[in-house]
Amino acid sequence: MKFVVTVVAEYQDDADSIFADAVDFEHLAQVMSDIAVYEGLPQEPVREGMEILSNVTFWGWLKVRGHTMRIESYDPDNRCLQSREHSPDVRQWDHHLQVEPAGDIAVWTDTITLDAGWRTPVVALFCRYMYRHRHKRRAATSLKSRIQPLRIR
Numbered sequence: 001m002k003f004v005v006t007v008v009a010e011y012q013d014d015a016d017s018i019f020a021d022a023v024d025f026e027h028l029a030q031v032m033s034d035i036a037v038y039e040g041l042p043q044e045p046v047r048e049g050m051e052i053l054s055n056v057t058f059w060g061w062l063k064v065r066g067h068t069m070r071i072e073s074y075d076p077d078n079r080c081l082q083s084r085e086h087s088p089d090v091r092q093w094d095h096h097l098q099v100e101p102a103g104d105i106a107v108w109t110d111t112i113t114l115d116a117g118w119r120t121p122v123v124a125l126f127c128r129y130m131y132r133h134r135h136k137r138r139a140a141t142s143l144k145s146r147i148q149p150l151r152i153r
Contacts, residue, residue, distance in 0.1 A: 002150035003124040009140035015106040019079040019099040031137040
């Protein structure tokens with residue numbers, strides 16, 4: 001069964017500035033530096049069609065090798081990005097990121113569709129923890145999240 005993790009964060013900044021941070025790999029490594037070390041993140045700016053192969057070590061001991069990310073779509077004008085990701089233990093980790101202006105704040109929504117076989121419920125909990133952690137480190141002023149089974153009709 002697939003799960004969908006949704007994390008919505010609000011920021012006291014403009015949407016363009018928040019989106020620029022969202023798609024900056026160096027910024028990602030910085031906000032995750034207290035729990036994760038990334039190997040193989042690109043030095044170049046994000047672009048549609050980009051493929052990234054990285055290894056991530058969480059808490060100095062939990063290693064995820066061979067995490068593959070493909071930037072499926074990238075639309076800076078509308079401040080959204082869609083990646084298709086997977087690793088040896090996670091069949092699907094599809095991430096849709098959208099940053100929208102809402103008056104004088106920016107609303108950043110992460111929607112992640114997961115399939116890790118029998119591990120999916122645990123991976124969904126970890127996913128929610130990780131994205132919430134990123135937003136807390138980025139000083140989000142409001143943070144909401146939920147995990148739901150994907151219902152196919």
